[in-house]
Amino acid sequence: MSTVFMPKHIHPIYFNNVFDECLLFQNLTPNELDRLEGSAELSKCNEGEYLFRQDAPADFVYNVISGTVAIERIFSNGKRQIIGFLFPGDVIGLIHSEKYDCAVRCLTKVEVYKFSRKRLNILSEEVDHLKQNMEQIKSRIFSRVMDHLYVLGQKKALERLCFLFMQLLERLPGARPDRVDLYMSRQDMADYLGSTIETVSRSLAKLKADKLVAFPKLNHLQILNLAAVSELAEC
Amino acid sequence: MSTVFMPKHIHPIYFNNVFDECLLFQNLTPNELDRLEGSAELSKCNEGEYLFRQDAPADFVYNVISGTVAIERIFSNGKRQIIGFLFPGDVIGLIHSEKYDCAVRCLTKVEVYKFSRKRLNILSEEVDHLKQNMEQIKSRIFSRVMDHLYVLGQKKALERLCFLFMQLLERLPGARPDRVDLYMSRQDMADYLGSTIETVSRSLAKLKADKLVAFPKLNHLQILNLAAVSELAEC
DNA sequence: CGTTACGTTGATGATATTCAAGGACTGTGG
DNA sequence: CCACAGTCCTTGAATATCATCAACGTAACG
Numbered sequence: 001m002s003t004v005f006m007p008k009h010i011h012p013i014y015f016n017n018v019f020d021e022c023l024l025f026q027n028l029t030p031n032e033l034d035r036l037e038g039s040a041e042l043s044k045c046n047e048g049e050y051l052f053r054q055d056a057p058a059d060f061v062y063n064v065i066s067g068t069v070a071i072e073r074i075f076s077n078g079k080r081q082i083i084g085f086l087f088p089g090d091v092i093g094l095i096h097s098e099k100y101d102c103a104v105r106c107l108t109k110v111e112v113y114k115f116s117r118k119r120l121n122i123l124s125e126e127v128d129h130l131k132q133n134m135e136q137i138k139s140r141i142f143s144r145v146m147d148h149l150y151v152l153g154q155k156k157a158l159e160r161l162c163f164l165f166m167q168l169l170e171r172l173p174g175a176r177p178d179r180v181d182l183y184m185s186r187q188d189m190a191d192y193l194g195s196t197i198e199t200v201s202r203s204l205a206k207l208k209a210d211k212l213v214a215f216p217k218l219n220h221l222q223i224l225n226l227a228a229v230s231e232l233a234e235c
Numbered sequence: 236m237s238t239v240f241m242p243k244h245i246h247p248i249y250f251n252n253v254f255d256e257c258l259l260f261q262n263l264t265p266n267e268l269d270r271l272e273g274s275a276e277l278s279k280c281n282e283g284e285y286l287f288r289q290d291a292p293a294d295f296v297y298n299v300i301s302g303t304v305a306i307e308r309i310f311s312n313g314k315r316q317i318i319g320f321l322f323p324g325d326v327i328g329l330i331h332s333e334k335y336d337c338a339v340r341c342l343t344k345v346e347v348y349k350f351s352r353k354r355l356n357i358l359s360e361e362v363d364h365l366k367q368n369m370e371q372i373k374s375r376i377f378s379r380v381m382d383h384l385y386v387l388g389q390k391k392a393l394e395r396l397c398f399l400f401m402q403l404l405e406r407l408p409g410a411r412p413d414r415v416d417l418y419m420s421r422q423d424m425a426d427y428l429g430s431t432i433e434t435v436s437r438s439l440a441k442l443k444a445d446k447l448v449a450f451p452k453l454n455h456l457q458i459l460n461l462a463a464v465s466e467l468a469e470c
Numbered sequence: 471c472g473t474t475a476c477g478t479t480g481a482t483g484a485t486a487t488t489c490a491a492g493g494a495c496t497g498t499g500g
Numbered sequence: 501c502c503a504c505a506g507t508c509c510t511t512g513a514a515t516a517t518c519a520t521c522a523a524c525g526t527a528a529c530g
Contacts, residue, residue, distance in 0.1 A: 073381055075470050081385040097374040101381065125360070138373070139332040145380050146308055146336065150316040152387035153429025157518070186477065194388025196519060201478055218477080218527080235310045392486070421509065434486060436510055453495080453509080 022089040023137050024063055027129040036130065039119040043112050051092070051104040051112065058096040061117050064088050067110030068172075068183040072191070073102040082192040084144065085184065087172050091137050093117065107183040147235050152194045160193040161203045162232035165213070165223060180221040257324045258372050259298055262364040271365065274354040278347050286327070286339040286347065293331040296352050299323050302345030303407075303418040307426070308337040317427040319379065320419065322407050326372050328352065342418040382470050387429045395428040396438045397468035400448070400458060412458040 071083040124131040151163045190197045207213045214222040306318040359366040425432045442448045449457040
């Protein structure tokens, strides 16, 4: 990998596998990357911990370097809806008012770059590509939520599960059909898919019985029949 | 109503009941409003027509003056998910990439102000309050979609219907518990709530039987027991 | 080797969808 | 003004799907 664009002081992990795929940094010149770096701070978080909670002041924007997180929303009756899962390269916290309207829980050990939201906004005024990238990220997030909405509105349990698998396959860096790591629990899947842990488990059993997927280990998914899974997931 | 902030050439309908509630224009000075006006054009659309279609170039941002529209998304299998209903004062088309990723269908005769997206963005660089308003609108839209996601994921048909009614009551200008006009068909409600027309109809019957609501006319909803409906709708 | 947390499976009842038939409202033309 | 057709809405019956409660497996860990 070329090191031409590598700012001097950023943690090297940035450049292992994430940097190239990271939307936030697309098309930035070395000089602009340097300026962005000045607003950033590496931050770590352990499995099960929260990056931030619902209703906390929305002062920071995060860029996931490594690990997987769940965006979740708790409601007054105690129920939980997971809005999405985010992976290395993804950005958190762009679309918020003064307070975060959801919480971010780490499913694994997580490393993030933490930006002051204010400074990022100021910088985006001066760096046109950065602004464009931020807008693009927002519209992608929105588009993804609308797909999610459709899945919860129209699809059956089995199809929902396939939707999740295709999402993971497409968005989890390094995922291949024969190797998708499920970092989330069955309960997390259920809360994402608007279902229950039992229904998820039964749907999994059905997919296994039909030889569409296999589980060499509990959280190691293999997609055996990609065409069929993709078909079921289809939007 | 004070006319101090009234730009000279804007269509008077703007000032009948919408202007004060319109987020896009909050806190703008008369001079700034004048500049905004220069980018605007009044446009009308009949019931059943589309303001724009999915995948059309996203060149414009709309501000609803009068009427009701449905934001909908069509999927490859022909199914339709309605993302939301918009009313006077609401803004359409802020969060999109180059192409609209959903379509906007008019449920009634509709009047909108049509802004060039490009010019609006440029103007927002110069007018700080406008930029803030736009950000606030985006985060509200996002927050609303997340509530919707929760409703589709976690709630039963009856509760979903109550959720819709409360949304209408809160957001439809002029709506009161004893007078909520349903401009959408039963099919529209079903497509919004991730349900079927029959289930919507049955849920309605149940709510009527329990004296929570009444229908003096087919599309004139009265909420008889606001506390109960609100309770059922609760997020 | 027991404890604990997490996942699976079975039985049952609740809820929603589907298919089909019947009403109610609307607009048109006689 | 009425008859008729068309559209939308409601209701019924049968079925499919899912949630719930409970029991059982299994993997991880001290």
